[in-house]
Amino acid sequence: MxxxxxxxxxxxxxxxxxxxxxxxRIEISAPGEQTIPLALTxxxxxxxxxxxxxxxxxxxxxxxxxxxxxxxxxxxDPASFxxxxxxxxxxxxxxxxxxxxxxxxxxxxKGGYRRDGDRLTIELRLYDVITQxxxxxxxxxxxxxxxxxxxxxxxDQILKSLTGEKGPFATKIAYIxxxxxxxxxxxxxxxxxxxxxxxxxxxxxxxxxxxxxxKELIFTSYRNDNPDLFRKEVYTGRESRVSLxxxxxxxxxxxxxxxxIALTLSKDKNSEIYLIGTDGTIHRRLTNHYGIDxxxxxxxxxxxxxxxxxxxxxxxxFIVDVRSRDVTRLTYEGKYNAxxxxxxxxxxxxxxxxxxxxxxxxxxxxxxxxxRQVTFGDGSKEHPRWSPDGRFLVYSLDRRGSxxxxxxxxxxxxxxxxxxxxxxxxxxxxWSDRW
Amino acid sequence: MNPSRxxxxxxxxxxxxxxxxxxxLVSLLLHLLVxxxxxxxxxxxxxxxxxxxxxxxxxxxxxxxxxxxRPEATVAKKKPKVKKKPKVKPKPIPVKPKAKPKVKPKPKPKPKPKPKxxKPKVKPKxxPVVKPEPTKPKVSKAQENTLAKRLxxxxxxxQRESAEQARKEKLAALKAAAVAESEKxxxxxxxxxxxxxxxxxxxxxxRATAFVQEFIQQQWSFSKYQAVGTPEAEVKLFYNAEGTLxxxxxxxxxxxxxxxxxLARAIAKSKQLSQPLPEAMEFDIxxxxxxxxxxx
Numbered sequence: 001m002x003x004x005x006x007x008x009x010x011x012x013x014x015x016x017x018x019x020x021x022x023x024x025r026i027e028i029s030a031p032g033e034q035t036i037p038l039a040l041t042x043x044x045x046x047x048x049x050x051x052x053x054x055x056x057x058x059x060x061x062x063x064x065x066x067x068x069x070x071x072x073x074x075x076x077d078p079a080s081f082x083x084x085x086x087x088x089x090x091x092x093x094x095x096x097x098x099x100x101x102x103x104x105x106x107x108x109x110k111g112g113y114r115r116d117g118d119r120l121t122i123e124l125r126l127y128d129v130i131t132q133x134x135x136x137x138x139x140x141x142x143x144x145x146x147x148x149x150x151x152x153x154x155x156d157q158i159l160k161s162l163t164g165e166k167g168p169f170a171t172k173i174a175y176i177x178x179x180x181x182x183x184x185x186x187x188x189x190x191x192x193x194x195x196x197x198x199x200x201x202x203x204x205x206x207x208x209x210x211x212x213x214x215k216e217l218i219f220t221s222y223r224n225d226n227p228d229l230f231r232k233e234v235y236t237g238r239e240s241r242v243s244l245x246x247x248x249x250x251x252x253x254x255x256x257x258x259x260x261i262a263l264t265l266s267k268d269k270n271s272e273i274y275l276i277g278t279d280g281t282i283h284r285r286l287t288n289h290y291g292i293d294x295x296x297x298x299x300x301x302x303x304x305x306x307x308x309x310x311x312x313x314x315x316x317x318f319i320v321d322v323r324s325r326d327v328t329r330l331t332y333e334g335k336y337n338a339x340x341x342x343x344x345x346x347x348x349x350x351x352x353x354x355x356x357x358x359x360x361x362x363x364x365x366x367x368x369x370x371x372r373q374v375t376f377g378d379g380s381k382e383h384p385r386w387s388p389d390g391r392f393l394v395y396s397l398d399r400r401g402s403x404x405x406x407x408x409x410x411x412x413x414x415x416x417x418x419x420x421x422x423x424x425x426x427x428x429x430x431w432s433d434r435w
Numbered sequence: 436m437n438p439s440r441x442x443x444x445x446x447x448x449x450x451x452x453x454x455x456x457x458x459x460l461v462s463l464l465l466h467l468l469v470x471x472x473x474x475x476x477x478x479x480x481x482x483x484x485x486x487x488x489x490x491x492x493x494x495x496x497x498x499x500x501x502x503x504x505r506p507e508a509t510v511a512k513k514k515p516k517v518k519k520k521p522k523v524k525p526k527p528i529p530v531k532p533k534a535k536p537k538v539k540p541k542p543k544p545k546p547k548p549k550p551k552x553x554k555p556k557v558k559p560k561x562x563p564v565v566k567p568e569p570t571k572p573k574v575s576k577a578q579e580n581t582l583a584k585r586l587x588x589x590x591x592x593x594q595r596e597s598a599e600q601a602r603k604e605k606l607a608a609l610k611a612a613a614v615a616e617s618e619k620x621x622x623x624x625x626x627x628x629x630x631x632x633x634x635x636x637x638x639x640x641x642r643a644t645a646f647v648q649e650f651i652q653q654q655w656s657f658s659k660y661q662a663v664g665t666p667e668a669e670v671k672l673f674y675n676a677e678g679t680l681x682x683x684x685x686x687x688x689x690x691x692x693x694x695x696x697x698l699a700r701a702i703a704k705s706k707q708l709s710q711p712l713p714e715a716m717e718f719d720i721x722x723x724x725x726x727x728x729x730x731x
Binding site for chain 1: 643644647648651652653654655656657658659660661663671691692693696697699700701703704716717718719720721722723724725726727
């Protein structure tokens, strides 16, 4: 009996094994389509208030610009849109997904707007065309002039829905501009619109940096003849001097928690990296070398700082451990490496390098491996700074004859676009955190 | 020079002297003969054969036993059955024209001289003048016969040559056509031979696994800007013989929601394959981004 059971078991196993192996194994190691086909429809008027084509046009233009910069999408040609694009229906049951699927779209943005005096309401939906699932639905209300901000905010929301992380389009970029004749601090949207002048020092203003948790900036100004570190609250306009030590008070960078500032002081006749409190009191001296140490940049965890030093001859990027003050060298190539910027994700450090008379932007892992040049071509690209999500880099481009301007690109160097006009000598950009 | 050395030199001279110069001449001639022979038509130079171009049309008929995906694959199908055919095939082309001239020369020589003499419209006038003068009165019958023979031979030779030339041209045209055909990378030609690069079977088409792999990959959209880390997922799909997805399940999720959602979307788009399968099948698909993220 026992033997029979064993035999039956064996027979079962023998029969089972081939049936198990019937499944064909396949490996798919890359998607066939490396962008998401997205249909972005025009906003349609909702209810009373009538048609305001200018609003719809501006909204579409801003949103399209943001989505193109993201590099995530392949926008379906609006000329191929069918009847559903002209129907306001925003509910799942009101949308003819079959039409969109026929056009190859995988994601669909539909929306409507209502203007009531100066009050504007925009309702938006992001759908997954394949699963017919609502990925994101938002209703924004504000003043009529807020249409750009609404578009940027929804672009951030789209990126959140499709990548799990918000976009940086509704943030701000601070920069130094000479458009008034002096180098003053300005601030603008990520697409370069709505520039606002923040200082009127009639002197030289340099190196702005945003506070990670308040709507304020620090920068260096020669207003009092000495390069002092200033702080400015964006909305109240209040301004104060944070550090006014004799000599240089330059390159101030907020720590990730916003409690300290790393900067270069030369009060002891040599440029060294210090940590100071937001009230200007010196907390620690981080470097102690006869070489020049400048341009500090915090790691996102706040335990390390990348900086530039000429202690080994040419200026190179070094990393100092905030606790132990151990210094390690990061870059070895090039005659001049400057302005390091640690990515908010911590995985890469961007810096500019002088090569054949031109600065270009490079990125490198904090362990010194995988160095990549991300900009090429004419003109010096300097002062790279990361977007708060680490997807993009902003930098200044100096082309002989046409002056400096601010540019934005994806972190891999693709999709570069100019966001500030030529001829105004814009430089030293800094990207705000979530605004 | 030492006397011993002198002696040795004289000995050497005595050895070489008798035919040394002739030998040198013969050697030189032989050396010259080598390049002459090499460049003579006795040694035709063959063009270096390029490796075969594999054309794989993956979106095509699904078979169990795919043939190699080469343009010649359609011919290869016939080869195993009648191996001699391809050998015989090229022969009839040169043979036929050879056979024809044997028959044709008779009627042809007559019309041929005509065009030579008659076609230039001026000649009819000269005919009566030319004919009596050079040939008939002066040449004897024997001479005429030998001349006619010679003419016949010449014509035959010329015909053979022209036939050979035509054959060569035809071959060249065929070769050029084959090359042009093989250079076509996109192969949505309906009658294009299809198969697998490593295919050894006798059926025109691709393996079901390769087809399903290609089909689902084409339906999968995912941007490198969406990627976080190195996600990997395993999905089991069950298709019936009509190519309809019966059901699927994630054996292992990647833990990256956006990645898993993109896979669910790709599978939803692959609900119905564009062609039926040879039988109901089960696929174990491993999705990852190895080939996308490796690129800088």
